[in-house]
Amino acid sequence: MSAAQFSKREIERVLEVAKQMEPFARKEKTSDLLKGKVLATLFFEPSTRTRFSFETAMLRLGGKVISNYMMMETSSVKKRETLQDTGRVVSAFVDVIAMRHPVAGSVAELAQGATVPVLNAGDGPADHPTQGLLDLFTIHKEFGHFGGLTYGLVGDLKNSRVVHAQCELLKHFGPTGFKPAFICVAPRGLELPAMIKKELKEMGCSIRETDNLEKVIGELDVLSNTRIQEERFATKKEFEKFRGAYSISQKLMKKAKKKMVLIDPLPRVDGQLKTEVDSDPRAKYFEQVTNGVAVRMALMALVLGTHEA
Ligand code: NCD
Numbered sequence: 210m211s212a213a214q215f216s217k218r219e220i221e222r223v224l225e226v227a228k229q230m231e232p233f234a235r236k237e238k239t240s241d242l243l244k245g246k247v248l249a250t251l252f253f254e255p256s257t258r259t260r261f262s263f264e265t266a267m268l269r270l271g272g273k274v275i276s277n278y279m280m281m282e283t284s285s286v287k288k289r290e291t292l293q294d295t296g297r298v299v300s301a302f303v304d305v306i307a308m309r310h311p312v313a314g315s316v317a318e319l320a321q322g323a324t325v326p327v328l329n330a331g332d333g334p335a336d337h338p339t340q341g342l343l344d345l346f347t348i349h350k351e352f353g354h355f356g357g358l359t360y361g362l363v364g365d366l367k368n369s370r371v372v373h374a375q376c377e378l379l380k381h382f383g384p385t386g387f388k389p390a391f392i393c394v395a396p397r398g399l400e401l402p403a404m405i406k407k408e409l410k411e412m413g414c415s416i417r418e419t420d421n422l423e424k425v426i427g428e429l430d431v432l433s434n435t436r437i438q439e440e441r442f443a444t445k446k447e448f449e450k451f452r453g454a455y456s457i458s459q460k461l462m463k464k465a466k467k468k469m470v471l472i473d474p475l476p477r478v479d480g481q482l483k484t485e486v487d488s489d490p491r492a493k494y495f496e497q498v499t500n501g502v503a504v505r506m507a508l509m510a511l512v513l514g515t516h517e518a
Contacts, residue, residue: 210316210329212338212377219518220345220378226507226516227346227500233269234503242515243272249303251295251319252278252330253286253310258475258498259330259340263307266505275303293322300324305509311440326512328505334368334441339508340474341374343501347493348431350500351470356383359428363394363455364435364481366401371474372435376405380412388413392429394422396454399437422455426465432457434473436481453479457486465491472497 215223232238248267250260256278264274277284286295292310296319299306306327308316313333320327331337345355352358360379362372379389391409393401397420406416419425426432434457442448457471465471473482473494486492510516 210320210327210338211332211336212341212374213336215338215342215378215381217381220342220381222518223342223504223507223511224346224349226510227342227503230503230506230510234266234499234506236269239271240269241271242510243267243270243513246270246272246305246509246513247303248272248274248509249299249306250274250276250278250330251280251284251299251306251308252276253280253308253315254331256309256330258501259309259337260307262498262501263328263330263339263505263509266502266509269502270506270509272304272509291322292319295319296322296327297324305512307505328508328512331370334370334438335373336377337370337374337474338378339501339505340371341378342508343497343504344371344375344433344472344474345378346500346504347472347497348470351468351493352430354382355379355389356387357389358430359390359392361392361394361422361425361429361432362401362435363422363432365399365437365441365451366393366395366435367399368438368441369435372401372433373405375433376401376409380409380414383413385413388415390415391417392425393418394420394425394455396420396451399451399454423461423464426461429465429469432465432469432471434471434482436473436476436478439478453481456480456483458483459485459489462486462489462491 300323307330309331313335316329316332
């Protein structure tokens with residue numbers, strides 16, 4: 210599963226079902242929708258939100274979970290079992306798999322061997338479709354549409370799989386003349402990959418690039434902030450050049466529109482989002498966490514056939 214694989218209609222369907230799932234994600238109602246179903250979470254990379262979010266989504270819909278969050282160390286991959294075989298074997302135990310891996314392409318590799326749906330929970334620096342979908346869900350709740358909005362993509366645009374997924378999903382929206390406009394804000398060397406820029410342009414989206422957030426923040430409807438992805442740099446020294454490149458503070462937020470949405474997949478480090486911003490009504494990053502449960506509930510319900518796609 211990749212963000213690029215979703216059609217506009219499919220994205221809309223996920224968001225529709227996610228809306229129905231909200232009372233369960235918010236712990237206001239209980240559900241047995243996925244009773245008897247089992248999810249495996251196979252994580253080869255650290256995670257706090259994404260893994261717990263998938264697991265919470267399954268448990269709160271009445272299903273069960275098996276989990277390994279140290280696959281690199283404690284699974285048979287350590288004995289050099291292929292991802293394909295791992296996928297085939299785990300499929301014998303469960304109904305659906307959620308997987309994260311540091312190497313791009315690994316989710317597809319495991320999915321090749323799997324006989325149950327494999328949900329991509331982060332594929333190296335390439336893709337993070339469920340995060341992208343929950344970001345769209347969050348934006349949709351505020352604006353009710355995606356076209357015609359100006360999106361500021363801020364931070365490590367080269368390595369942020371979240372930003373890549375957002376682009377793949379947002380490009381579908383808006384009729385001609387009302388397409389999303391992207392302002393890419395990155396330090397030199399961490400720009401959005403050329404391939405993604407090309408795709409966005411081909412879809413009719415406009416793109417501008419700058420390294421100065423302060424100059425453009427006033428134009429944004431959505432500010433999508435991301436961490437400098439430390440673990441993707443070849444050396445610590447290389448990362449240090451970019452550490453703390455951007456910092457969202459209350460002072461900066463004063464220059465932003467009154468109706469703006471500030472999203473961030475978290476974690477936050479090195480002052481990328483000052484805690485003083487948390488109480489700003491435009492800051493949606495903690496709400497995104499609950500939205501993520503609703504979106505993952507929707508995805509599992511859809512792939513497990515309890516909802517029509
Ligand atoms: C993101 C990730 O893992 O790509 N986190 C998440 O899923 N909430 C973003 C990040 O780590 O910067």
